[in-house]
Amino acid sequence: MKNLVILGAGTAGTMMANHLRPKLKRSDWNITIVDQYKTHYYQPGFLFLPFDIYTEDQVKKPGKKFIPKGVNYVQKKIEQIFPEDSKVQLEDETLHYDLLIIATGSKIAPEEVEGMKGKNWHKNVFDFYTYEGALALRNKLRTWEGGKMVVHLTEMPIKCPVAPLEFAFLADSYFQKKGMRDKVDLTYVTPLSGAFTKEKSSAALGYLMKEKNINLEIDFAIESVDNDNNKIIDYGGREVEYDLLVTIPTNMGDEVIARSGMGDDLNFVPTDHNTLQSKEYENVFVIGDATNVPASKAGSVAHFEAETLTDNILLYIEGKPLKPEFDGHANCFIETGKNKALLIDFNYKQEPVEGTFPVPGIGPLKLLKESVFNHWGKLAFRWIYWNMLLKGIPIPLVSRNMSTKGKKL
């Protein structure tokens, strides 16, 4: 009997359990998935919680519901991985593995910036990348009377790189709806050289910031949050004042990666970009936000990775060469407010361009263009996530590798 262990029962880990259980003989392989938390969150929904678009119940379900029969679900803390000995130390037991899949994700690390997680944390300094942060922000916004709102991005890479922009767009809509947009001064602060950094996106979407009257501060590398004077300060000495700061803190891989000595500077695991095998240990594979691959950290990326990784794990077990197949494919809806959204489809090499998706020339979704239909797509995705994506059911017409068909290249 051999043992396959999956660390993390988030989007990526849960999908791998669902993909692999039917493909590995139960008489040959035990599959164990480890995650200390009971609740599975629909993380894309955290964007909608602060604006009262989604309720708490719509973004969380018991994780157990999505773990297939025949998979051993262990709810314990992971202390350390010992890759040289092919074993994982949990809080009170040791798991030996023949094959390990690391899917421990990424999370915010506000303590990386001086003063960020200070006395005003979740008072007038908020994140919305956690369930708690998104809820605290919702409660604040319900009674907020206006002032300077700063939407701020600390540093790349972050989970869902477009979320901070979407937040700013949705905030504009939200305050308009409440009849108080004129009382809110909205500013977007980024360490990058613009709100949009890719040529085609800048050209196609540059109008959005102006149209929504959002001020822009670029090249802002934050050094500290000054909680006494309510301002953020960058290394060059620039200051931006706020009454309400909504920040995306530094994103880092799980501490267990650091404890195990397996990560880079940000606790992400060095991973082959195309096979998803660990660069250091051949019986270790990595998927989702936990990797250091230069793809977006997003559920759609984990979904496409899961298909390639499933094939590669079967090839590895058969002793055959792995497929260098994963191309960095991502497919993301971007809310632009007022019930419209964009859709982008891209990979390691191809930046987002205009076109139609998923049926070339027809759509019905439009790439890199605002439409109401795209917004419906984003809302429908929550159902797809819970009912298809996590269970490893293929999404019709959407392939693991990016297609250039229907795209204006």
Add this chain to the structure above:
Amino acid sequence: METLAGTNVRVNEEGYLLDFSEWNREVGEQIAQAEGITMTPRHWEVIEWLQDQVKADKALSIRGIKKSGVLDIKEFYALFPGGPLKISTKIAGVPKPKSCI
């Protein structure tokens, strides 16, 4: 296709090199001049470090500078005032840090 003034070196609309193999110190010098920066041996040390990072597939960030052991962030700003990462990567002939859109 745009090129750097007086050369055949191909650049994008913002003046970043399309192909690092076309980079040399004169090219870097010319870009630096246009940015109003006079290169010193210290500048070149930083440029070489950036190029090594890119070759090693490492993402460039202000955090990376902090942990580089090559220079601290204050000096980075002093050497390349304004947007140090944006300017230094242009001189180094490597892509500026980007997001997905």
